[in-house]
Amino acid sequence: MKPLVKPRSLFIGLSCLCLLAIWLSLALGPVSLPLLDTLRAALRMLGLPIDGQGLEQAELILGQIRLPRTLLGLAVGGVLALSGVAMQGLFRNPLADPGLVGVSSGAALGAALAIVGGSLFGGLPEAVGPYLLSLCAFLGGLGVTALVYRLGRCNGQTNVATMLLAGIALTALASSAVGLFTYLADDATLRTLTFWNLGSLNGASYSRLWPLVLVSTGVALWLPRRARALNALLLGESEASHLGIDVERLKRELVFCTALGVGAAVAAAGMIGFVGLVVPHLIRLLAGPDHRTLLPASILAGASLLLLADLVARLALAPAELPIGIVTAFIGAPFFLYLLLRGRA
């Protein structure tokens, strides 16, 4: 089985796809802008000398709504896909998912605590509510992941099988705690909670964007440096250490990057499943498992996929908007089943 495409052509193709997705994401929505106007306005905002005549509305919509939303989509998609690669490398299993180390369920617990807890104290003030929610989700994700990692450690070594099982147990525990909050919630709170759990890029703003952009840029710069070490880890932990890799440190980095990246993504956009699972797989089918290609390509593919999914979410039932988590699950779950059945054939 030879890879279908060379890394070079893969990167060119994915870059084109990503640019196209950005363009469409900027242009389409409840108020659709002509594609050319969008392009001109976007280039103008980048500082190119273009005549601004008749572009005022386009620039306003772009600057205030579409651009932050598009940036949010890029960052969330890219960092979720990267975390998927990290977890599949850590567990040496192509079917692993960032949720396995408990970061998603921890974030959900943090968010539920903020939403329901806030409503019990008479509702959060408009100005702090969204930030507190994001902060709680981020800390929840980080906290549960740290606990899973701690439980997986024994005699100075990390046992990934124990981590996996601890992740399952803590996910169940966190889910039941979320269930308890759901039970305590009133109708309006319940709705907020439900929609948060389905994920959305709606309501993106620059002030909520920058922590995520910071974290995902950091993760996107760090993980590709460890590409060859991740390749070696797939041989087995002891083989990797015979090749001179500090395996304990590598595992710590993988867990930390995932917790940070997914935590920030979930905090900014709610729960969006299957991107971390499907994207790395897709790239492996196209270009093989070498992390030197897989990591950067997954960033581009994850970002593009999430923008396209967001377009479906925006346009399918316009002017109403579908939660994006529903869209990604509708694409991701059948694809996952296809992978399972294909392996059996």
Place this chain on the structure above:
Amino acid sequence: MLCVHNLHVLRGKKAVLTAIDLELKPGEVLGVLGPNGAGKSTLLGALCGELQPDQGQVLLEQRELAHWEGAQRARRLAVLPQHSTLDFAFRVEEVVGMGRLPHQSGRVRDDEIVLEALQAADAAHLQGRSYLALSGGERQRVHLARVLAQLWPGQPGQTLLLDEPTSALDPLHQHITLQAIRAFADRGVAVLVILHDLNLAARYCDRVLLLHDGRPHALDTPEQVLRPEPLKAVFGLEVLVQPHPERGHPLIIAR
């Protein structure tokens, strides 16, 4: 050079290795033989730092194994485990190329070395194929090529540890594998290889360590160790030993 003095390893309360003294010499192939459960793989695990010995220090060039920086150690010590699990569709030359990880020799040189190592393991024709599509024996040869590439071309000061490198191989490739290992030793590498085939050990090893219940039963040349009495004592097997008609090394035949 790797050496260990008075090595003891416990599993729970049971002693799995007792009082092992061993020095791997440059240019020498040391075979480790013994029945199942005699402690052969445990010995290899302790020698490569995977297992913490309860007593005794493993020294690589007079320096304790744990004190080596990872890549520096990996340029001197390569290990071929009994089984490797790899569930990702890497191409054969990518798997072998992982052996070059501790080196900064550049892509061009690495590609040359990968090819030479594959040829040494008689696996060059597998290039371009997915690792997952290979048979068990082919995979074993690819991993052999990987550890050879890690030390390529082999020089004094390096150590190679192999755990049953021939277990899944056909007779021809058992010999090809041991000849590749022998060639490494001839270039100055110290080699320890766990084997089950007494005749392969007789032909290719300079010294043989016979392990019995975690204790060294004998450590000497094949002619001294592979005699009917020690083999009866350790394996419980009645054997005839005759010189090989052409090569003169001991030939062990079960009675």
